[in-house]
Amino acid sequence: MARKFQPQMATGNDLFEGDVVYFTSTGCWSRDIGDAALAVNSEAADDLLARASAFPNEVVSVYLVDSAIDDRGRAAPAHFREVFRTRGPSNYPEHGRQAESV
């Protein structure tokens, strides 16, 4: 039996700032993971990556990654590496994305 398809999102880093961004369903980039567009099958994932890769002078290091879905149906990190990318370094709570949410 084929493995159930894990929803995917496209993420990368801003060329100028270097910080983490997510590709949204409206075709632009957001700093909020909840805005990330979700691909629910492999064709949609290919298409998502192709669209996300169309900004070579704004966003770099673009890749697809497994996404979880939170209780409001929005994208959420599945792997711990992606959890850390939504926050920033654990040794300085005042640095990185986590600093903005406090």
Add this chain to the structure above:
Amino acid sequence: MYQYNDFDQAFVRERVAEFRDQVERRIAGSLTEAEFLPLRLRNGLYLQLHAYMFRIAIPYGTLNSRKMRQLAMIADRWDKGYGHFTTRQNIQFNWPKLRDVPDILDALADVEMHANQTSGNCIRNVTADHFAGAAADEIEDPRATAELLRQWSTDHPEFLYLPRKFKIGITGAPNDRAATKTHDIGLRMVRSSDGLPGYEVSVGGGLGRTPIIGKVVREYLPKADLIPYLEAILQVYNLAGRRDNKFKARLKILVNETGLDEIRQQIEARFAEKRAEWPPINPGLLAEIEAAFTPPVFEPAAPVAPVLSAGLRSFIDTNVAEHKQPHYAIVTVSLKPIGGTPGDATSHQMRVLADIAEELGHDDLRISHEQNVVFPHVPRRHLPEIYDRLKAAGLATANIGLVSDIIACPGMDYCSLATARSIPVAQEIAETFADIDRQRDIGPLKIKISGCINACGHHHVGHIGILGLDRAGVENYQITLGGDATETAVVGDKTGPGFAYDEVVPAVERLIGAYLDMRTEPGETFLETFRRVGMGPFKAALYEEVRSDAA
């Protein structure tokens, strides 16, 4: 300190101008990311998890107050007010913006610093004993040789595209504080039978995926033959090193696959040719370099007041080492405060260190591969004042060489290659053993932590090594025991199955508890006990308790 000559200065400025142009073209979109990536790496600029990271070379770990203040200025102006000192005697800034990097490079060039050869498949920043020029056990200051190697290797046309990165470590003392045997080439100063200083040359050391201790390829090499001999090694490697497989491309694999005797013959054959064609090193140039490393003018011996405060006494016991001059001392400043990030210093702390060095320490500062800062030349009479000033800046932690003096790489808090975190593990171990009396009772113990197989945290050569891995989407930590980075270097042995994130600190506690139970007397160190009893009893302590917990 070595001062740039006009050639060095023009070269560095040219490189900055070139990179400024490249950044502009990248921003304008005329350079693609694929084209830009190798260019930014050549200039020390990496993209990490949350931001760019900028790595600056500190050749052979030597700084003065002017350079240190400039690093503090860079931290404040273009970063978040701190810097991270690494196991390669570099400093990293974790939050630079792409547009600012050319300005940072210019600010570095103002104080004769740069970020060249901190990445890529070239000869990297040469690392040296952080006590160079000061240690009581030293034969000669190795930094003149290190500087010669820097000049020789900088943009050496033949060696810019080696099969892989290439690291050289050097020490002028028989006691190896520079972990030279973990380098592609390790140079350890020894004397010939007639007393002349030269080098014992090891090749093929390296940590990472396949940890190997360097093997001695030449027991004694006269100093004058160093460059032709190293060229011979590099040429053998450049021709035969495996370019087909990144994981097999380091010199260590070539040495292992070819065999030491065969490699030695190849090197010696090349060396014979090189030596014939290589002009002797310009004695004027050599004298100029050596003059840059002449010792400071030491003050005359003066009476030293008895040490009364317990804090100072404990600081002197752990953080102060013997100097060549009996009335001087070498002071190691710990960048491992309990609960802090190993290797981090704030801009304020950098300025305090610069001031102390300038006013009380012959304006000399070193960065150790153990991520601490060293004042190599301190008159003993200044120790109380230095201690007080360090203490006021949160820099007087008296833990050098003890359980909380942990090496930890940035791991998954910063590094995009990481498979797990390392910094919080170090923080928790240090907090668990915060009590300084307990630490001193445990005695010398080196814990080293890496956040992935690349081993920047040197875990293989830690007495206790910890490697963070990703096991099916969960952080898992593998422990090794009995590693050693000194002249008796050895790679540690794996204990067995790894531990979950919240099981690591209890595991370390069990290991240390087992050591305390087994040592014959308080003077027997962790490593000595391990060497005496072997893995068995430590393994039993490590895993049996887990089993009984589960039962």
